[in-house]
Amino acid sequence: MSAALSPSPAPAASRSEGVWAAGWRRFRQDRVGLVCLAVVLAFLLLIAASLLGLVAADWQAERAVPNAPPTVLGPAVRAEASGIPQPEGPNVDLSDIDPLAPRYAEWAEAAKAYQTADTVKAETLPFGADRLGRDVLAKAIKGAEISIFVGLSAALLATLIGTVLGAVGGFFRGRVDDALEWVYNVFTAIPGILLIFAFAAIVGRGVSSVVLILGLAGWTGIYRLVRAEFMKHAVREYVRSAEAIGASAGARMFRHILPNIGHIVLVQLSVHVVGFIKAEVILSYLGLGVGVDQVSWGTMLSESQSELLLGFWWQLAAATAFMAVFVTAFSLMTDALRDALDPKLRGAE
Numbered sequence: 284m285s286a287a288l289s290p291s292p293a294p295a296a297s298r299s300e301g302v303w304a305a306g307w308r309r310f311r312q313d314r315v316g317l318v319c320l321a322v323v324l325a326f327l328l329l330i331a332a333s334l335l336g337l338v339a340a341d342w343q344a345e346r347a348v349p350n351a352p353p354t355v356l357g358p359a360v361r362a363e364a365s366g367i368p369q370p371e372g373p374n375v376d377l378s379d380i381d382p383l384a385p386r387y388a389e390w391a392e393a394a395k396a397y398q399t400a401d402t403v404k405a406e407t408l409p410f411g412a413d414r415l416g417r418d419v420l421a422k423a424i425k426g427a428e429i430s431i432f433v434g435l436s437a438a439l440l441a442t443l444i445g446t447v448l449g450a451v452g453g454f455f456r457g458r459v460d461d462a463l464e465w466v467y468n469v470f471t472a473i474p475g476i477l478l479i480f481a482f483a484a485i486v487g488r489g490v491s492s493v494v495l496i497l498g499l500a501g502w503t504g505i506y507r508l509v510r511a512e513f514m515k516h517a518v519r520e521y522v523r524s525a526e527a528i529g530a531s532a533g534a535r536m537f538r539h540i541l542p543n544i545g546h547i548v549l550v551q552l553s554v555h556v557v558g559f560i561k562a563e564v565i566l567s568y569l570g571l572g573v574g575v576d577q578v579s580w581g582t583m584l585s586e587s588q589s590e591l592l593l594g595f596w597w598q599l600a601a602a603t604a605f606m607a608v609f610v611t612a613f614s615l616m617t618d619a620l621r622d623a624l625d626p627k628l629r630g631a632e
Contacts, residue, residue, distance in 0.1 A: 306545075306620070307623070308623075310623040317619075318612075319615040319616035319619065320619075323616055326612075327431075329424060330431055333425055333427070333428040338421075341421065342421035342424070343417060344417065345416035345417060346408065346412065346417065346418050347408055347418070348416055349416050350412060350590065350593070351411055353409055353410050353419070410423065410598075423602055425578050426602065429490060430579045430606070431560075433497070435556060437496075437501065438498075438555035438556040438559055439552070440497075440498030440502075441499075441505060441555055442555065444502040444505075445503065445505025446548055448466075449505065449506040449507070449508070449509030449513060450537070453509065453517065454535075463506075463510075470503050479496055479497070493566060493572055496566075501558070505555070509547070513536070513540055513544075516543060522540060546622075546624040553617035556613055560610065563579060563580075563581045564580065565581070567581030568584070583602040586598060
């Protein structure tokens with residue numbers, strides 16, 4: 284009887300699901316987002332393999348005749364079947380007139396073997412060759428390493444600068460905000476392309492220089508949005524409650540407010556990755572981007588401009604296809620992450 288009247292133990296309090304855990308659960312329900320995440324990870328693995336020299340290590344090697352068209356006919360095809368006219372020597376004995384006449388037949392055979400070997404190589408390149416006979420597919424893979432690294436690194440740098448400065452200005456306000464607003468107005472008063480050229484003239488060429496240039500010139504848009512969001516969230520009840528229980532300013536800024544505006548930061552990151560890849564194309568075209576001993580999607584597009592006038596379209600198609608696939612997958616993946624982390628959508632569950 285006493286056991287029946289004794290109070291039952293209280294159930295253990297269940298811990299609420301965190302912001303990022305809930306976001307990852309929602310993201311896994313988006314099939315398009317998962318497919319795009321797989322594509323982005325595949326590109327990142329490709330970049331890692333290129334950095335380790337496992338693929339595209341010989342992208343500078345002359346593997347075919349200049350501007351060889353793309354084909355997968357295989358090495359069994361010979362020059363005789365390709366329609367290339369073969370050199371022939373004279374049919375009469377000219378040794379009394381021309382002392383080099385006995386060498387004509389030897390030279391003809393050597394030229395025939397050279398054309399046959401190069402034709403076989405050219406016909407095994409699925410994306411063709413450039414004007415120097417280099418494999419366009421290997422160049423596109425190596426170019427992905429440079430272009431994606433530049434786009435992601437510069438976007439992360441710009442996002443970091445803009446988010447930190449926007450959080451500080453929007454949260455503390457006062458003189459700190461006034462000083463940051465003055466810096467923001469100075470940067471936005473200069474046209475973006477001129478600002479990039481000015482930084483490029485100072486820091487010079489190279490991959491790290493391009494990352495630094497784009498990062499320093501591209502943080503203003505993120506700063507403006509993050510500052511406005513922090514001003515709005517800093518006076519809300521959940522932030523005031525955190526302050527009442529003794530949470531520090533840093534905890535309120537980066538543990539309470541930042542997760543609630545993370546979807547905005549991710550969208551800006553995606554936009555900047557796309558924009559910085561395009562900016563790298565412009566800088567490389569003008570000779571202010573990567574070095575002459577390196578290749579990127581920008582240098583490939585610059586080279587293909589003159590080739591396209593002659594009807595050689597495959598380098599342009601390869602660089603454009605690689606860029607379009609990565610940019611589209613990255614943008615859709617970021618949209619899925621934005622929807623998964625949007626606090627309004629979380630509240631609707």
